[in-house]
Amino acid sequence: MPDAIDLYDPDGYVDGPPHETFERLRNEQPVYWQPMPDGTGYWAVLRHADLVAVAREPKTYSAARGGVVLEDLAPETLAMMQDMLLAMDPPRHVGYRRNVAPQFVPRVINQLEPRVRTICREIMRDAAERGDVDFVHDVCAKLPSQVVGELVGIPEADWPQIHAWSERNSGGQDPDFSSGYSEDASNATIEMAMYAIGLAEQRRAEPRGDLTTLMLSMELDGEPMTDIQFGSFFVQLVTAGNDTTRTMLSSGLLALLDHPEQLAELRADPALIPGAVEEILRWANPLHYFRRTATRDARLGGVQIAEGQKVGMIYTSANRDAAVFRDPHRFDIHRDPNPHLSFGTGEHFCLGVHLARLEGRVFFEELFETFPTIEQTGPARRQRSNLNNALKSLPVRLCAV
Ligand code: HEM
Incomplete structure (x- = not known):
């Protein structure tokens, strides 16, 4: 295998994921040791x-021990992450998830459909007035920040600030979003958590019917949730629910503009939209990976993993695995079955999956209904990141007639 392979370098993702390298490695070294600039390294699965x-063996592959990003975090940042559902291990994870899961089941989430549709129509109306837009920020970003904002109970005036923190938080490797590599991302995390602590104080004084009020009434480790623990949960929910959904919507439009015959099919038959959303998620999964840390020695894909080593679950590669997907590099809105891993699997399977799917379906229904013509007016620009498989701009002209 040539030395030039570097699956970690964020520069290697700016022109699109390294699909050819992933494919070669899937055949030759499917669990690949990737050194990192800080002297550590990880097994890319x-x-x-x-x-x-x-993903299905949390006792061997821990989300809590080193967190879910490849970089080793400062102890206080890791401690904060460990109070997020995403970075808990069983049995703590199981108990905590059981408390919040009822808020995210299809029956509850489906009740949000009229509200999601109203928000989409308002976004489309604004976009129609402008015509020429940056689809990522002027259109896609607005839906999840409003939906999550309402769900959690964030006052509307604060949505832009939350959005800015969220971008700095997940844009840590891209100089356009963050002033100083990952240090700025962790400052954004702390500022957002401080905001959440203020929100917690308000809700304790004046409870409402939102998720914040529910969370504050929950127990963690047998004790009432503290404001600091709530801060961690808040950061996770807001970040997880915002950027990933924005990316699904913007990458989805780009994929469809690149496959105009499939876009025409969707316009002719909107019942195909849910299948198209799944294929968008497989094809352009918003997150490249999440990390685990081995709690004991293990064998995987022919290699020996040592206790304490990092393991990266590379969704971008797994979603193109020819052992599971026929013609994996073909974008196909009719693909069925489509067992992509873009929402993870196992213990930590995305809690917001039904909300994300609802937002995806309603957004594209309203987009195609409002705009008979959508034209790309410049090149799409991608985020420099080995974690977020995201566009940072997509210039388009939206024509309502
Ligand atoms: C297209 C949109 C989304 C994608 C691609 C996505 C992706 C993921 C993935 C891959 C995981 C699994 C993490 C792991 O195995 O370590 C996850 C977990 C999670 N997601 Fe999402 N997500 C999306 C939308 C949302 C939304 C809208 C919310 C909530 C408002 C949300 C909340 C969560 C939470 C709370 C977890 C942690 C669950 C747990 O650890 O038990 N996500 N998501």
């Missing part, structure tokens, strides 16, 4: 079956 095995 590239095949679908191996990734599923890691």
